[in-house]
Amino acid sequence: MNREFLPEAVLGITVGLLLAVVAVYRTTRPPSSGVLRRAGMIGLLVYALIAAQALVRQGMTWIGLLFLLVLLGVAAFAALAGRSRSVAGPTADWTRRLIGVGLTAAMLIAAGQTLSMVGIVDPRVVVVVIAGLAGLLVAQEALVARGRVGSLAMWLMIVPVLISLALGVLLGDPGQAVSPIIEVTGVQWASALGLIVAFLVLGWSDPGMAAAGGDSTGVPARMLVGVGLVVLLICTGLLMFFGGAVMAPSMQFFVVPANIDALPGLAGTLIAVLTVLFTALVASTLTGIRRLDGGIRWLVICGIAAVVLALIDPGLDWVVIATSLVAAALLGSRGERGTQIGLAAAIIGVATLTWTGHMTFGWQSALAAGVVAAVAAVVPASMPSASG
Numbered sequence: 001m002n003r004e005f006l007p008e009a010v011l012g013i014t015v016g017l018l019l020a021v022v023a024v025y026r027t028t029r030p031p032s033s034g035v036l037r038r039a040g041m042i043g044l045l046v047y048a049l050i051a052a053q054a055l056v057r058q059g060m061t062w063i064g065l066l067f068l069l070v071l072l073g074v075a076a077f078a079a080l081a082g083r084s085r086s087v088a089g090p091t092a093d094w095t096r097r098l099i100g101v102g103l104t105a106a107m108l109i110a111a112g113q114t115l116s117m118v119g120i121v122d123p124r125v126v127v128v129v130i131a132g133l134a135g136l137l138v139a140q141e142a143l144v145a146r147g148r149v150g151s152l153a154m155w156l157m158i159v160p161v162l163i164s165l166a167l168g169v170l171l172g173d174p175g176q177a178v179s180p181i182i183e184v185t186g187v188q189w190a191s192a193l194g195l196i197v198a199f200l201v202l203g204w205s206d207p208g209m210a211a212a213g214g215d216s217t218g219v220p221a222r223m224l225v226g227v228g229l230v231v232l233l234i235c236t237g238l239l240m241f242f243g244g245a246v247m248a249p250s251m252q253f254f255v256v257p258a259n260i261d262a263l264p265g266l267a268g269t270l271i272a273v274l275t276v277l278f279t280a281l282v283a284s285t286l287t288g289i290r291r292l293d294g295g296i297r298w299l300v301i302c303g304i305a306a307v308v309l310a311l312i313d314p315g316l317d318w319v320v321i322a323t324s325l326v327a328a329a330l331l332g333s334r335g336e337r338g339t340q341i342g343l344a345a346a347i348i349g350v351a352t353l354t355w356t357g358h359m360t361f362g363w364q365s366a367l368a369a370g371v372v373a374a375v376a377a378v379v380p381a382s383m384p385s386a387s388g
Helices: 003-025 033-056 063-083 090-118 125-142 143-156 156-169 188-204 207-213 219-241 254-261 266-290 295-312 316-332 335-358 363-377
Strands: none
Touching: 003 090, 003 125, 003 143, 003 266, 033 063, 033 143, 033 188, 033 266, 033 316, 063 156, 063 188, 063 207, 063 219, 090 125, 090 188, 090 207, 090 219, 090 266, 090 295, 090 316, 090 335, 125 143, 125 266, 125 295, 143 156, 143 266, 156 219, 156 266, 188 207, 188 316, 188 363, 207 266, 266 295, 316 335, 316 363, 335 363
8 A cells, every 4th residue: 555545545434434423313213123133243243353353363264263153152142141140239330331441442442453454544543533433423322323333334244245255256266265275373272262251251241232132032143143144254255365364463464455455446445334333333332331321421431441541552352351351250240249359359360460471362361250250259149248
């Protein structure tokens, strides 16, 4: 790419933001069940992005793709199980807000990295602009904003699906998708364990997933099928194109973003789609915070906290693992006091993993989440709170 592409990139982001606004305000009718279901898929797509960025660093082959689909299943059905045993109380609400902040920051970090890679834009500007628009829409429209922007984003996912399949079929080799010509380490058991545990506790406690699921027990299964199909098609096309393995960072991985402006209009279109997608992802996580009845004030506070964390950018893994430890406190807790002690254990766990250099998906992060959940669980549900 060169600087001559910058106007097209800016135009793509602008069009994407306008599409998001139009999607929310194009009608005053309540979102239909189909719109809400597609918005729920966006909530699960949050986990697809987290899993994908972790797996491609080890080299994602078809085995990694299958594991990614398994991780989506873990998150979806953990969310379903979490609704059947939801811990109440002020500390539990604060914990859910912290989880929402962490996942929002993770999506903002991903947005900044992705759009700055595809287009020549400052990731910090991307973070602030997308967070600002998504926060404004959620503050005014709550589930309506999440529903309509999420539904539009899922419809627009046909663009990256078609691009990926075109790259794989026309420029790659379909046989290489299952018979890699590139040697990579692939999924390591420790990383797999860390991801499974993180997705289990996050899916269980994620307020955004809870808002997406509502009271319908069938929603997570339908969400899983829809998101799984999109992920399968995109990743299959990339596997065919890249010789059976997607590895990042690598020179091969940057072939597509470095040459996507070769076809006039394609890059701008893709950037517009990605802008709508990340706006929907951030709106999805913020809606979970909005639904906790804390009012607009707490939505603003949590949104600003997420933006600051994303601008600091300690790393996507660090943010997700720290959030999963906080979520583990909620998973293990049986009451207010248990949640409080679990949160204290989560803070100690984050500090310990950071100090030892193990804030990555591995057996250490899985063990830390298990310890936090266990500490929260040993406190009796009938034990009075510290304020009582």
